[in-house]
Amino acid sequence: NAGVTQTPKFQVLKTGQSMTLQCAQDMNHEYMSWYRQDPGMGLRLIHYSVGAGITDQGEVPNGYNVSRSTTEDFPLRLLSAAPSQTSVYFCATRSGLTNSPLHFGNGTRLTVT
């Protein structure tokens, strides 16, 4: 039972390049989300999904795209990376039960030069 798996663990991009951060979960959780964590700031919600085929924007969605074609996967796409997107990205899931806690992956550390 792996829980929430994020790949890659580290990535370096040049400005303007694109990439996809992968998030996979084996807990059959309906809710999946992406956060970024920057020094001196709390975790900020980028996008989230309450089920396959449904996505919505969080607090800082600009520059990121998501899709949810299956319950298990929720990839985060950067279409044209910018230095401001240098951050640690976390995927988090939770079940549909009331007040269920978030389960986080171990993050992807992204550097954009």
Place this chain on the structure above:
Amino acid sequence: LAKTTQPISMDSYEGQEVNITCSHNNIATNDYITWYQQFPSQGPRFIIQGYKTKVTNEVASLFIPADRKSSTLSLPRVSLSDTAVYYCLVGVAGNNRKLIWGLGTSLAVNP
């Protein structure tokens, strides 16, 4: 949106009990209080959640006074492995869009 205030950092020694207090003056009626722990290079991990009075699990206790404007996470007999950042969040867990993550409390446990 319910905002929380926690100490930026705390120091303790192995074997001591550590209490981290979180202030949340504008907590709403439906809000729950949830604490997470984060180690370096890892995602946050759920510790405990409560609505009122006291909640205890195998890891920690959570004390919530009647007015719910604050809460205290209690870690009994800490060890070096409890060195981490602890986050207090207030909100309706079913609405993560409205959960505000602060900077947390960085706890250092010394030998």
